[in-house]
Amino acid sequence: MRDQYRITITSFEGSHHYTLTQLMRRFLAATAAVLGVLFVGGFISIYFLSSELYSLKKFQDQIKNENIALLAEQERLQASVEEKAAALSVMGEELDSIELMMGLKPGAEDELYERLDTASQTVQEKRYMLTSIPSGYPLEETKVTSFFGMRKHPVLGKMKLHGGADLRASIGTPVFATADGVVEWAGMHESGLGRMVKLSHNFGFSTVYGHLDKTTISVGDYVRQGDVIGYSGNTGLSSAPHLHYEVRHLHRRLAPRAFMEWSLENYDVLFTKEERIKWDSLAKALKKQMALPERRWSQLAPALPATSS
The missing domain is CATH 2.70.70.10 (Glucose Permease (Domain IIA))
Structure with missing residues (x-):
């Protein structure tokens, strides 16, 4: 078996002779094999990465389609809510009209303080409301x-x-x-x-x-x-x-703004701005409450004996 090889390279300048030993040949063969393995491994890696990238792209497209479907559902629900709100508004207006015709609700032209009749309240009653409320x-x-x-x-x-x-x-x-x-x-x-x-x-x-x-x-x-x-x-x-x-x-x-602005000099402001409270009923109860002690005293106080001169 030959331990070495001679390689001759000829050019216009002449011939050159090189000796390639068996050890060097094996080294080159091993290097070529390693490079081949690396190439095949790289190719396989690129193949699998491409497959993963394709899967991710499909997943991204799926999420995008789901988002589009969710947005469409949201728009449908929003339209449904607006439709129901409009229907409730119409029903509320019809109910207001029915209450107005039946006398269960005052007309818009009737001011709340007129229905409360603040003019009939005494200064004492107004001061009591201003300290109690x-x-x-x-x-x-x-x-x-x-x-x-x-x-x-x-x-x-x-x-x-x-x-x-x-x-x-x-x-x-x-x-x-x-x-x-x-x-x-x-x-x-x-x-x-x-x-x-x-x-x-x-x-x-x-x-x-x-x-x-x-x-x-x-x-x-x-x-x-x-x-x-x-x-x-x-x-x-x-x-x-x-x-x-x-x-x-x-x-x-x-x-709280109307309550903070409420005073004896600005007494009607609260009743015209806060209409969710039954002020008329409250005022009537207050009038009865303030009259109650005097009536009870007159009923419970014993008669005074007559005095002789």
């Missing part, structure tokens, strides 16, 4: 920074009902009760209002004071309108120091 601002100096209604929550960043009014107040500003009542809650609350006070008032009303720094009252205490119940702060889900103030009736949140 939330009236005036809970702060001495007030600047409303956010009113009642839907808004983008400053902390959560999503649309949410703002159930009260935000009043600008630095930390430590005194907060006053807006009506006579009893303390239902005083302390930290899990609703996001932080340190909170809730007062329960007459005729089903209540008020809430949120994001307080500290409170000066405790549950069960009776407070009068104008009493300091705490100091404003920045507790709970709050982006800056302020007071969150709510007015509720039968656990239903009401827009």
Whole structure:
């Protein structure tokens, strides 16, 4: 067996002779084999990667088609909701007309304060309502920074009902009760209002004071309108120091602006802006309540004996 090979390369410059040993030949053969394996492996890898890419593209197309179907379903549902809302609106208008014809509902031209007949109320009755029902601002100096209604929550960043009014107040500003009542809650609350006070008032009303720094009252205490119940702060889900103030009736949140503007000089404003409360029934009950002590006293007081001169 030959151990070496001679290779001759001839050019115009002459002939050149090279010797290729068997070891070098084996090395070159092994290198060629490795390169061949790498080539075949690369080809197989590219084949499988192409298959995976094709599968991913099919999956992407499937997701795209599903998204198109979901968007179409969403548009169908939106159209259905709008159709039902329009039908409900028509039904509501028809119901209003029926109630108006039957006399169950006042006409739009009838102002609420005329039906309440505030002119027949005495000054004493009006003052009692103004102290029993939330009236005036809970702060001495007030600047409303956010009113009642839907808004983008400053902390959560999503649309949410703002159930009260935000009043600008630095930390430590005194907060006053807006009506006579009893303390239902005083302390930290899990609703996001932080340190909170809730007062329960007459005729089903209540008020809430949120994001307080500290409170000066405790549950069960009776407070009068104008009493300091705490100091404003920045507790709970709050982006800056302020007071969150709510007015509720039968656990239903009401827009507090009309209540804050309500006063003896501006007495009719509340009844014309807040029509979801039966003010006439409330006023009649109040009139009876204020007349009751005098009638009971006249019934229960013993007759005085006659005196001789």
